[in-house]
Amino acid sequence: MSFGLVPLIAALNVRAAEVAQAGDAGESALRGLFGGSPWAAIPSAIVGFILIFAVAGGLPVILVWAERRGAGRIQQRPGPNRVGPFGLFQTIADGFKLMVKEDIIPARASRALFMLAPGIVLAGVLGAFAMLPLSKNAILVDTDLGVFLIFALLSLGVIGVVIAGWASNNKWSILGAMREAAQMVSYEIPLGICVLVAVMHYGTLNLREMCAMQAGGFAGIENWLICQYIPFGAITFVIMYVALLANTKRAPFDLPEAESELVSGFHTEYSGIRFSFFFLEEYAAMFLVSGVIVCTHLGGWNLPFVSGEFMTGSLVGQILSALVVITKALFLVWVMIWVRWTLPRIRIDQVMNLCYKYLTPISFVCLLAVTLWKPFWGWLGLM
Amino acid sequence: MEFEQLANRLAEICPGAIVEKVDLDNPDKPTKDPYVVVAADRIVEVMDKLQTDADLRFDCLLSIGGVDYPDVMPKAKKGQPEPELIPGRFEVVYHMLSTIKNHRFVLKVLLPHDDEPVCPTVSNVYSAANWHERETWDLMGIRFEGHPDLRRILCCEDWVGHPLRKDYVFPKEYHGISAE
Amino acid sequence: MSQLGDVPTVGNEVVLDVRTQDMEINMGPQHPSTHGVLRVVITADGEIITSARPYVGYIHRCAEKIGESVTYEMFVPYTDRYDYLAAMNNNIGFCMAVEKAADLEVPPRAVWIRMICSELNRIASHLLAFGTYGIDLGAFTPFLYGFREREWILSLFEKICGARLMYSYVFPGGVANDVPDGWFDEVLEFCDVFEKKWRDYDKLLTRNKIFIERTKNVGVVPPEMAREYGWTGPCLRGSGVRYDLREAQPYMYYDQVSFDVPVGRGEMGTVGDCWDRYNVRMEEMLQATRITRQCVQACIRDTNPGEIQGDKPKTLKVKPTEAYVGIENPRGELGHFIVTDGKDTAYRLKVRGPSFCNISILEAMLPGTMLADAVAIIGSIDIVLGEVDR
Numbered sequence: 001m002s003f004g005l006v007p008l009i010a011a012l013n014v015r016a017a018e019v020a021q022a023g024d025a026g027e028s029a030l031r032g033l034f035g036g037s038p039w040a041a042i043p044s045a046i047v048g049f050i051l052i053f054a055v056a057g058g059l060p061v062i063l064v065w066a067e068r069r070g071a072g073r074i075q076q077r078p079g080p081n082r083v084g085p086f087g088l089f090q091t092i093a094d095g096f097k098l099m100v101k102e103d104i105i106p107a108r109a110s111r112a113l114f115m116l117a118p119g120i121v122l123a124g125v126l127g128a129f130a131m132l133p134l135s136k137n138a139i140l141v142d143t144d145l146g147v148f149l150i151f152a153l154l155s156l157g158v159i160g161v162v163i164a165g166w167a168s169n170n171k172w173s174i175l176g177a178m179r180e181a182a183q184m185v186s187y188e189i190p191l192g193i194c195v196l197v198a199v200m201h202y203g204t205l206n207l208r209e210m211c212a213m214q215a216g217g218f219a220g221i222e223n224w225l226i227c228q229y230i231p232f233g234a235i236t237f238v239i240m241y242v243a244l245l246a247n248t249k250r251a252p253f254d255l256p257e258a259e260s261e262l263v264s265g266f267h268t269e270y271s272g273i274r275f276s277f278f279f280l281e282e283y284a285a286m287f288l289v290s291g292v293i294v295c296t297h298l299g300g301w302n303l304p305f306v307s308g309e310f311m312t313g314s315l316v317g318q319i320l321s322a323l324v325v326i327t328k329a330l331f332l333v334w335v336m337i338w339v340r341w342t343l344p345r346i347r348i349d350q351v352m353n354l355c356y357k358y359l360t361p362i363s364f365v366c367l368l369a370v371t372l373w374k375p376f377w378g379w380l381g382l383m
Numbered sequence: 384m385e386f387e388q389l390a391n392r393l394a395e396i397c398p399g400a401i402v403e404k405v406d407l408d409n410p411d412k413p414t415k416d417p418y419v420v421v422a423a424d425r426i427v428e429v430m431d432k433l434q435t436d437a438d439l440r441f442d443c444l445l446s447i448g449g450v451d452y453p454d455v456m457p458k459a460k461k462g463q464p465e466p467e468l469i470p471g472r473f474e475v476v477y478h479m480l481s482t483i484k485n486h487r488f489v490l491k492v493l494l495p496h497d498d499e500p501v502c503p504t505v506s507n508v509y510s511a512a513n514w515h516e517r518e519t520w521d522l523m524g525i526r527f528e529g530h531p532d533l534r535r536i537l538c539c540e541d542w543v544g545h546p547l548r549k550d551y552v553f554p555k556e557y558h559g560i561s562a563e
Numbered sequence: 564m565s566q567l568g569d570v571p572t573v574g575n576e577v578v579l580d581v582r583t584q585d586m587e588i589n590m591g592p593q594h595p596s597t598h599g600v601l602r603v604v605i606t607a608d609g610e611i612i613t614s615a616r617p618y619v620g621y622i623h624r625c626a627e628k629i630g631e632s633v634t635y636e637m638f639v640p641y642t643d644r645y646d647y648l649a650a651m652n653n654n655i656g657f658c659m660a661v662e663k664a665a666d667l668e669v670p671p672r673a674v675w676i677r678m679i680c681s682e683l684n685r686i687a688s689h690l691l692a693f694g695t696y697g698i699d700l701g702a703f704t705p706f707l708y709g710f711r712e713r714e715w716i717l718s719l720f721e722k723i724c725g726a727r728l729m730y731s732y733v734f735p736g737g738v739a740n741d742v743p744d745g746w747f748d749e750v751l752e753f754c755d756v757f758e759k760k761w762r763d764y765d766k767l768l769t770r771n772k773i774f775i776e777r778t779k780n781v782g783v784v785p786p787e788m789a790r791e792y793g794w795t796g797p798c799l800r801g802s803g804v805r806y807d808l809r810e811a812q813p814y815m816y817y818d819q820v821s822f823d824v825p826v827g828r829g830e831m832g833t834v835g836d837c838w839d840r841y842n843v844r845m846e847e848m849l850q851a852t853r854i855t856r857q858c859v860q861a862c863i864r865d866t867n868p869g870e871i872q873g874d875k876p877k878t879l880k881v882k883p884t885e886a887y888v889g890i891e892n893p894r895g896e897l898g899h900f901i902v903t904d905g906k907d908t909a910y911r912l913k914v915r916g917p918s919f920c921n922i923s924i925l926e927a928m929l930p931g932t933m934l935a936d937a938v939a940i941i942g943s944i945d946i947v948l949g950e951v952d953r
Binding site: 413414415416442443444445446448450451476478480482485487489509510511513514515518522535536537538539546547 | 619620623625627628663664790791792793794795799804806811812882883884885886887889896898900902910911913915919920923924927952953
C-alpha cells in the first residue's frame with residue numbers, strides 16, 4: 001500500500017508546489033515542455049515524479065556504497081569489494097535481497113499505520129527533492145517558497161517516524177519514536193534561525209536565486225554566505241550543519257535508531273522492503289539537506305574563479321553547475337559519514353541540552369548580528 | 384595477620400561462637416587452608432564483627448559455597464559388630480578477604496543433613512551474600528532464613544531438585560523435552 | 564471564575580490526577596549490549612529507570628557438577644568455557660588450586676610461560692572490553708582497531724597451543740607444550756607495537772569529549788558500596804581501592820616483576836564512575852605489556868627449554884584435602900575452592916566467578932539512572948555471562 005502512496009504523495013507535493021508558485025518566478029521547465037496549459041501539470045507531475053524517484057532513489061545506492069566503503073576504510077578493513085567493481089553493486093544486491101524477503105507485520109501491530117509510515121517519510125523527502133536546484137534551469141519546481149517548502153516537507157518525516165514507532169506495538173520502538181520526535185523537532189529551531197539568516201541576507205526564499213546571487217566577488221567566493229558577516233556566516237554554517245545532522249538522525253545524534261540500546265529504535269519491527277524505505281529515506285535526506293546547505297551557504301553551483309554568467313548561460317555551464325552542486329553535496333555527505341564512524345553517540349538529555357542551551361542562543365546571536373551588521377558598520381562610518 | 388591471630392581475635396570478640404578451629408596439621412580434617420567452624424546461630428554476629436572490628440576488617444565476602452556430605456553406612460565386615468551410620472552434614476563455606484588489611488579467612492557452618500537445612504542469612508551484613516546464598520539455595524538446597532528474595536538464580540524457576548546434591552537424580556525430561 | 568466546572572484545585576492551581584504507568588521493558592537475553600545472555604527487566608518512568616531486576620542462568624552449564632565426574636586434566640577444557648575471554652587465566656586458576664591441594668611443583672619455565680599467557684590474555688580481554696564499550700556508546704570504530712591487536716594475540720596463542728579462544732593449555736603441574744621458535748621475539752615485537760597503538764586508542768575514545776560526557780559521573784559506585792558487594796578487580800580499583808592480588812598476595816612470580824596498579828582517581832568526574840573503571844582497564848593494558856616484557860626476558864635468561872611439566876603421576880589422584888586459590892582475572896578475583904577425597908575426580912569444586920559477584924550490584928545501582936546510562940553501566944562493569952552462570 002505504501003508503494004502506491006509514495007508516488008501519489010510525491011506527485012501531489014510537486015503539483016502543490018507548482019500551484020503555489022507565483023507566476024513569473026521562472027517557468028517550471030517541465031510545464032513548458034508539455035505546453036503551457038494548466039492541464040500540462042498532470043503529465044509534468046508524473047514525469048517529475050519519475051525523475052525524482054530515479055535520482056533520489058538512485059543516489060542512495062551510491063551513498064550506501066560510499067558509507068560502507070568509507071566505514072570499512074576508517075576501520076582498517078576493505079568494506080564490500082566483491083559484488084561488482086569496488087563493490088558498487090553491493091547495494092543493489094542488498095536491495096534485491098530486501099525486496100524478496102517475507103513481509104512480516106507483528107500480529108498486534110496497527111496494520112494500516114504500520115504500512116503507511118515508511119511511505120510518509122519517503123514521500124516527504126522525495127517531494128522536497130523537487131525544489132533542489134542543480135543548475136539555473138535544472139530545477140523541477142521553481143517556486144518562491146523554495147527553502148521553506150523543503151523544510152516543511154522534511155517535517156513530514158517526523159510524523160512518519162512517530163507513527164512507525166507507535167504502530168509497531170513494541171516498547172523499544174515507542175521509546176525510539178519519542179526520542180526522535182523530541183530531537184528532530186527541537187533541532188528545527190536552530191535550523192530555522194540559520195535559514196532565516198540566509199533568507200534575510202538574500203531577500204528571497206527561492207533556492208535558485210540564492211545560488212545565483214552567490215556568483216562573483218573576490219575569487220568567486222566572497223559572496224558565499226559562509227564568507228559573509230565574518231564570522232557569523234561561518235557560525236551559521238556550522239550550526240546549520242549540526243542541526244541537519246540531528247534532523248536526519250545521523251550519528252552522533254542517532255539515538256532514534258541507537259542500535260546498541262534500543263535494538264533498532266523505531267524501525268525494529270520493520271523488515272524487507274519496508275525497512276529499505278527507511279534506509280532510502282535516510283540517505284536521500286542526507287543528500288537533500290547537504291544540497292540545501294550547499295545552496296544557502298556554500299555558493300550553490302558557483303566555482304571559485306569561474307564566472308557566474310558562464311555557469312548559468314551555456315549548456316556546458318549548466319551541466320558543470322549540476323556537477324558542482326552534486327560534488328559539493330557529496331562532500332558534505334562524506335563528512336557526515338566520517339563523523340558517524342568516529343564519534344560516539346550523545347545521550348538524549350545531552351542532545352536536548354546542546355540544542356536549547358547552546359545552538360539556539362548562538363544562532364539567535366548570529367541572527368541579531370546579521371540584522372545589525374549594515375547599520376552597525378554604517379554607524380561606525382565604515383560602510 | 385595469620386590464621387592463628389585472626390582466629391584468636393575472633394574468639395576474643397565473639398566468645399563461644401567458634402565451635403572448632405581446624406589447623407593445617409589436623410589429622411582427621413586435612414586441609415590446605417585452615418578454617419574455623421562457627422555455630423549456625425552465631426554466624427550473623429560473627430560476620431558483623433568480622434566486618435567492623437578494627438583488627439579484622441574483612442570488607443569483602445568472596446564466596447559462599449555449600450558442600451554435601453551424605454550419610455555414610457560403612458560396609459559390614461565379617462566378625463565385626465554392626466557398623467553405625469556415620470551421619471552426613473551440609474557445610475556452608477565462607478571465604479573472606481580484607482582488602483584493607485590484606486588477609487584471608489575461611490569459616491564454615493555445619494548443618495545437619497536434613498532435606499532442607501536452614502542457616503541464617505548474612506545478606507544484611509554483606510550485600511554480596513545475596514546472590515551467593517541464592518545460588519547455594521538453588522544448587523545445594525540450603526535455605527537461608529531471613530533472605531529477602533530466596534529464589535532460584537541459575538536453574539529455571541520451575542526446576543525440581545537441587546543439582547549439586549550427591550543424591551540428585553537427573554530428570555528424564557523437562558517440559559516434554561526428553562533428556563535421553 | 565473557573566469555567567472548568569468541578570475540577571480539583573489547590574489554591575489557584577488545577578490539580579489533575581494524570582494516571583501514567585511506568586513502562587516495563589525487557590532488556591532481554593538477546594540484546595546487542597548486554598554482553599551475553601543477561602536479562603534485565605527494567606521498569607522505567609519515561610527515560611528514568613525506577614527498578615531493575617537482573618535474571619541470569621541462561622548459560623548455566625553446571626560446570627561445578629561436571630567437575631565432580633571428570634578427572635582433573637579432563638576438567639581443564641571446561642574451565643576455558645566460563646570466562647571465555649580470559650581462558651588462560653581460568654586454566655591457571657584451576658590448576659593452581661589442584662596444585663595446592665596435591666602439592667605439585669611447577670617448574671619455573673612453566674610458571675614464566677603461564678605468566679606471559681596470563682598477561683597477554685588480560686590485554687586481549689581488555690581490548691574486547693574497550694571495543695564493545697565503544698560500540699555500546701555508539702562509537703563503532705575502536706572495536707575494529709582493538710581487534711586488530713587482539714587478532715595478533717590470538718595468533719600468538721594459536722602458535723603456542725593451537726587454539727585461539729579456548730586454550731586448555733595449562734595443566735596441573737605445568738603447561739602442555741613448550742613455546743615454538745621465535746615466539747618470544749614475536750611477543751616482544753607485539754609489546755612494542757601495542758604501546759604505540761595504545762596511544763591511538765587513548766586519543767580516539769578515552770579523551771573524546773562525547774565519550775567523556777557519556778561516562779563521567781555515570782554509575783558512580785563509592786568504595787564502600789563496591790566492597791560491600793564483593794567487587795574485585797578493575798571495578799574495585801576504579802572505585803579508588805588499590806587492591807590487586809598480583810601485588811598484595813603475589814602468586815606465581817609476580818613478586819619478581821615490577822608494575823603499577825592503576826586506580827580510579829575521579830579524573831573526569833567522581834571517583835568510581837564509568838570513566839574511571841574504563842580508564843583502569845586501559846591503563847592495565849599498558850602495565851600488562853610491561854609485565855610481559857619482563858617475563859619474557861626472565862624466561863629466556865633463567866630457564867632452559869623443555870622443562871615445562873613437573874613430576875606428576877599419570878593419573879592424578881589427590882589425597883583428601885580442601886584448598887582455595889584466588890587469582891587476578893581480568894574481571895576480578897577468580898577463585899577455585901576444591902575439596903578432594905582421594906579419587907581422581909574432585910569431590911566438590913566451587914568456582915567463584917568475579918562477574919557473578921560484580922553484576923549483583925545492578926539491582927541497587929540502576930534505579931535513578933537513565934536507560935542510555937544502563938547500557939553504559941553494564942558495559943563498564945565488563946561481565947562475561949559464561950562466568951556469571953558457569
